[in-house]
Amino acid sequence: MWDYSEKVKEHFYNPRNAGPLDGANGIGDVGSISCGDALRLMLKVEPESERILDAHFQTFGCGSAIASSSALTEMIKGMTLDEALEVSNQDIADFLDGLPPEKMHCSVMGREALQAAVANYRGEEWSDDHEEGALICKCFAIDAVMIEDTIRANNLSTVEDVTNYTKAGGGCAACHEGIEEILGKVLAEKGEAFDPTAKAEPAPAMGNLARIRKIEQTIEMIRPNLQRDHGDIDLIDIDGKNIYVALKGACMGCQMEAVTLGGVQQKLIEALGEFVKVVPVGAHKHAPAGAALTEA
Amino acid sequence: MGPIYLDNNATTQCDPKVVEAMLPYFTEQFGNPSSMHSFGNKVGMAIKKSRAQIQALIGAEHDSEVIFTSCGTESDSTAILSALRGQPDRREIITSTVEHPAVLSLAEHLEKEGYTVHRIKVDSRGRIDLDEYRSKLSANVAVASFMWANNETGTIFPVEEMAEMAHEAGVMFHTDAVQAVGKVPLDLKHSKIDMLSISGHKLHAPKGVGVMYLKRSTRFRPLLRGGHQERGRRAGTENVPAIVGLGVAAELALEHMQFENTAVRRMRDQLQAGILAQVPNAFATGDVENRLPNTANIAFEYIEGEAILLLLNKEGIAASSGSACTSGSLEPSHVMRAMGIPYTAAHGTVRFSLSRHTRDCEIERVIQAVPPIVARLRKLSPYWDGDKPKADPEQAFAPTYA
Numbered sequence: 001m002w003d004y005s006e007k008v009k010e011h012f013y014n015p016r017n018a019g020p021l022d023g024a025n026g027i028g029d030v031g032s033i034s035c036g037d038a039l040r041l042m043l044k045v046e047p048e049s050e051r052i053l054d055a056h057f058q059t060f061g062c063g064s065a066i067a068s069s070s071a072l073t074e075m076i077k078g079m080t081l082d083e084a085l086e087v088s089n090q091d092i093a094d095f096l097d098g099l100p101p102e103k104m105h106c107s108v109m110g111r112e113a114l115q116a117a118v119a120n121y122r123g124e125e126w127s128d129d130h131e132e133g134a135l136i137c138k139c140f141a142i143d144a145v146m147i148e149d150t151i152r153a154n155n156l157s158t159v160e161d162v163t164n165y166t167k168a169g170g171g172c173a174a175c176h177e178g179i180e181e182i183l184g185k186v187l188a189e190k191g192e193a194f195d196p197t198a199k200a201e202p203a204p205a206m207g208n209l210a211r212i213r214k215i216e217q218t219i220e221m222i223r224p225n226l227q228r229d230h231g232d233i234d235l236i237d238i239d240g241k242n243i244y245v246a247l248k249g250a251c252m253g254c255q256m257e258a259v260t261l262g263g264v265q266q267k268l269i270e271a272l273g274e275f276v277k278v279v280p281v282g283a284h285k286h287a288p289a290g291a292a293l294t295e296a
Numbered sequence: 297m298g299p300i301y302l303d304n305n306a307t308t309q310c311d312p313k314v315v316e317a318m319l320p321y322f323t324e325q326f327g328n329p330s331s332m333h334s335f336g337n338k339v340g341m342a343i344k345k346s347r348a349q350i351q352a353l354i355g356a357e358h359d360s361e362v363i364f365t366s367c368g369t370e371s372d373s374t375a376i377l378s379a380l381r382g383q384p385d386r387r388e389i390i391t392s393t394v395e396h397p398a399v400l401s402l403a404e405h406l407e408k409e410g411y412t413v414h415r416i417k418v419d420s421r422g423r424i425d426l427d428e429y430r431s432k433l434s435a436n437v438a439v440a441s442f443m444w445a446n447n448e449t450g451t452i453f454p455v456e457e458m459a460e461m462a463h464e465a466g467v468m469f470h471t472d473a474v475q476a477v478g479k480v481p482l483d484l485k486h487s488k489i490d491m492l493s494i495s496g497h498k499l500h501a502p503k504g505v506g507v508m509y510l511k512r513s514t515r516f517r518p519l520l521r522g523g524h525q526e527r528g529r530r531a532g533t534e535n536v537p538a539i540v541g542l543g544v545a546a547e548l549a550l551e552h553m554q555f556e557n558t559a560v561r562r563m564r565d566q567l568q569a570g571i572l573a574q575v576p577n578a579f580a581t582g583d584v585e586n587r588l589p590n591t592a593n594i595a596f597e598y599i600e601g602e603a604i605l606l607l608l609n610k611e612g613i614a615a616s617s618g619s620a621c622t623s624g625s626l627e628p629s630h631v632m633r634a635m636g637i638p639y640t641a642a643h644g645t646v647r648f649s650l651s652r653h654t655r656d657c658e659i660e661r662v663i664q665a666v667p668p669i670v671a672r673l674r675k676l677s678p679y680w681d682g683d684k685p686k687a688d689p690e691q692a693f694a695p696t697y698a
Contacts, residue, residue: 009606012603012606013607013610015676018675018676019675019676029678029693029694029695029696030695030696031695031696032695033639033640033643033695034627034628034639035620035627036600036601036619036620036621036628036639036643037600037621038678038693038695039678039695040678040693040695057676058676058677058678059676059677059678060598060599060600060640060643060677060678060679060693061600061603061621062600062601062602062603062619062621063602063603063606063621064621065600065603065621066603066676103621112696116696126696127696
């Protein structure tokens, strides 16, 4: 069973804006029947303002495909087309409080349906430049095609290279056999063999200072979201892989605390390209265990 | 109303009698069966009893033909790798396109190591092409490995006949029988099957125990070497509680064989007929005349299986699906694809697998629950219009690949 968020389940059980839309003037059909996910997005656009007056969907697909479609229609209603085109697949996933890595492609499909529908409204040809392969790295949701293309484009020859360029293999490392196999295949095209003892190109290294700045920037970017819900987060300390933070305001003791921290951790991992652990202080090293209780 | 479990091909509930028989082997009967003292001796006797109970279920000639393993997958790997190591000059294996990953993934890996793998195709009802099979049998083949019954559709292969054919050609025969054991009567002493895999948790025994049947005098090379357990053919201290449980489960399976093939079959038939009578654009997959008595695999066109399962789950009904999404892969079930089921139906397949614990009232509830779920998802489907598919559905909705 997938670990779907409550919001994904809610949008799946009660999809918004499902079914045909009368008077639609922008339609995007995307997806792949072989993969089992396809979506028709229908927009009713006011020509003068290019504002999306209404959006509906029809989806052949799994729970998260239906939830992503439903979320997308809710997000873009009222936006102008240009505003809507700014919606990224990560925004769709965030709206749903996250998607399992195997299901991130559902949010990608939503974004592509949007591009296709806008192109259809504007009378443009839309062509898809993204081909999806088998999911190799489940920690960072990287597929085989992405890895293969990156190896080719950058002449990579080691697993470490692949991790540095795509993040694939940088988490639990279970996919290294799969990455080696892809390396072997691509290297064979050039008449070379994969050498497991080869040394990686020096990684695009991030110095200590750059790393701290990156962590600060990432936390700063997250704060407005939490502040909107009357919460906040502070960076307390960085110790190797451990990043200590303090949740404040409404975030404190919130039932969703673990989810919030998980999201922060994911954002930091993505920004840094390495595994880090987000540790809330209070129950940990910076404050005695009873402190939070006394305050409350 | 309690939850309804119709996913018995995935795993079964441990029978309470099995659990009861196992418990002493976690507490007072903790000895190592290899030990000389009385602690070990009693445990050794318990394993011997279990071996005899399994021998009875599968109709083996000798109890020493029963080798305990950790699971069905281990039994499959042991059998196939033993055939290759025991006959190093034979560099080919024959299997089918619809095997369980326990065999198919191993075959794919062996291919990378330089072995030739022949995958025999099936027809639209999942029946094996015996002519193609015959044509691949030769002195280059180390082993032919075919499942007794398919886990997704329940379709039964004529493995006894196929083992005869292999023997005439001097080829070893293995069958992955994890779905068949306990549901189909077996009489291995009168067959030419050399090796057979059993998985405990498919027949109301616990997870973590399996059996590889090895016909006496079949050339064998162990997968795990070490101590003298299982006469040196599978080293490693025995999982005694689970082995005792599997013995009891085998005895119960033999007792219920008739029930499985009458009462369970009748409930399965009612379920399938009840659903198909109400739901348009749905059909049963596989060889419906020749399949396991507990399995019905139904394809619901123009909707996706994971979505069906989530809604069934909300109604307290557990089943499984061949859709890509339920496995996180990009393709629907290889079994559905091998039978040439179109994508718009393959993704919407739902497998209902019953057991002797299934009740008539549960079947009635499922028959009532399924049609509205299918209708609800079809309302969301771009292929559907009102109460029927759009005219020429593949034309009406032809998305850009994304």
